[in-house]
Structure formats: C-alpha cells, structure tokens
Amino acid sequence: xxxxxxxxxxxxxxxxxxxxxxxxxxxxxxxxxxxxxxxxxxxxxxxxxxxxxxxxxxxxxxxxxxxxxxxxxxxxxxxxxxxxxxxxxxxxxxxxxxxxxxxxxxxxxxxxxxxxxxxxxxxxxxxxxxxxxxxxxxxxxxxxxxxxxxxxxxxxxxxxxxxxxxxxxxxxxxxxxxxxxxxxxxxxxxxxxxxxxxxxxxxxxxxxxxxxxxxxxxxxxxxxxxxxxxxxxxxxxxxxxxxx
Numbered sequence: 001x002x003x004x005x006x007x008x009x010x011x012x013x014x015x016x017x018x019x020x021x022x023x024x025x026x027x028x029x030x031x032x033x034x035x036x037x038x039x040x041x042x043x044x045x046x047x048x049x050x051x052x053x054x055x056x057x058x059x060x061x062x063x064x065x066x067x068x069x070x071x072x073x074x075x076x077x078x079x080x081x082x083x084x085x086x087x088x089x090x091x092x093x094x095x096x097x098x099x100x101x102x103x104x105x106x107x108x109x110x111x112x113x114x115x116x117x118x119x120x121x122x123x124x125x126x127x128x129x130x131x132x133x134x135x136x137x138x139x140x141x142x143x144x145x146x147x148x149x150x151x152x153x154x155x156x157x158x159x160x161x162x163x164x165x166x167x168x169x170x171x172x173x174x175x176x177x178x179x180x181x182x183x184x185x186x187x188x189x190x191x192x193x194x195x196x197x198x199x200x201x202x203x204x205x206x207x208x209x210x211x212x213x214x215x216x217x218x219x220x221x222x223x224x225x226x227x228x229x230x231x232x233x234x235x236x237x238x239x240x241x242x243x244x
Contacts, residue, residue: 014184017180020033035092035095035096035099036095036096036099038096038100039066039100040060040066040069040070040096040097040100041059041060041063041179041183041188041191042057042058042059042060042188042191042192042194042195043057043058043059043069043070043073043097043195044056044057044058044192044195044196044198044199045057045058045199046199046200046202046203047082048203052231053203053227053228053231054231055196055199055200057192057195057196058070058072058073059188059192061188063183066100066104067100067101067103067104067105067106070097070100070101070104070106071104071106071107073097074101074106074107074108074111077108077110077111078108078109078110078111081110081133082133083133083135084133084134084135085134085135085137085202085203085206086134086135086136086137086138086202087136087137087138087152087162087202087205087206088136088138088139088149088152089134089136090134090136090139091136091138091139091146091149094134135206137202137205137206137209138150138152138162141209150162152198152201152202152205153170153198153201162205163201163204163205166204166205166208168201168204168205168208169197169201170201178194179191179194200228200232203228204225204228207221207224207225207228208221
C-alpha cells in the first residue's frame, strides 16, 4: 500500500495507487512500489526450537495498528534472540520493516546494537553487512551478487524457481502481487495464508541448504521434512495448508 504522496485528503488510497500506477506505466517503469513506501500487513514466520515447529503471523487486521504489530515483532526478536533465516530478507523484508519502523518510532535497541553496549552483539546485529544472526540464504547462494539471485517461488519462472527445483510445493493460491487487491477486499486471511506458505517454503528450502552445508545428515533431513509435513497436515483444517 502506498504511503501518502501529497494528494488532497479526498483522494483515497485506491485512487492514489491507481494514479501512481498510471504515471509509472507512462514512463515505462515497473509497477513495484518502492520499498520505503510499502506497508507490512502480515509478518509471517516459522518458529523452530527443541519443543517443535509452529507457524505464527503478526497481523495488522484493521490497518490501524501497523506500528504496534511491528513493535511486537521486534520485542519477540529481542526477547528470544533467534537465528533468523530468510530468502531475500536483506533485499526486501528487512528494508520494508526498517523504514516503517522508523516511521512509527519502533524501539529495537538490541536488534541494531553494534556491540558498544553488549559485546555479544558485535557482528550479531542486523546493521552489519553480513550479520551472523540473520542468514539470507538467497544472498549467500548468489555469493552476494544480485545478478546471481534466483526466485524462491515465481509464477513466471515456469517451474524453474528454487522451491520447485528442490521438490518443495511453492506458493499455494494467492500470489504476492495480488496482496493489495486482497487488502482492498478486506481479505486479510488470504494474505496471511499466502505469507505462511511462503515462509514454510523458505523453511523447507533452508532445510535442504542445511543438508548441503553439513548441518543435516541425510537421515536427519528426511526426519525434519517428515516432521514438517506432519505438523502442517495437522494444521490443514484450520490453516488451509496441506503438503503431500
């Protein structure tokens, strides 16, 4: 969703977005909104620890609590200090969160601590060039060169996306580019399901990456995939996810 761009108060978000798209089309530009103007509606994650695996989403259900939702995300990160894993998180997800957190005055002292207050945070924060606590698998596999990057899941990739190459289902149903229309239709649950299938695909591909780098044996990898399938299939009636 576009942030205010100087239009009169009577202009709705939908009208502003349509006008912006028309301007971009006339200039032959992409219809992808600049990251600093995007607003997170759903922030999905897969939580893994010795107790098991679960899907969780932070959702701005009424589009009025974006700052509070993001503050909850950063509170959770600072409380648990997890190893964060993403696919293109450095190129998309984190910049969106950073810009909108700046806008809303979100506080996240440990998240960006360069080690001046806590030496354990040195190189373990998310403002370093390659932070240890955030592993962007796409960026790493591409050797930090954007021209080498590959899509995790992309309808136009004709099956050549990384998820499908690894035998992972890919996105089910709604695509990311459809999220704005779903937002306008108040179909927040559809966006949440899209987000959760994406993060679960990320988790499954990262399991394969762990096997490649020696973090999983063949047997451990099969066991983890079987556990993921069992977990998701148990959630299927409520979450509308099912993996064969």
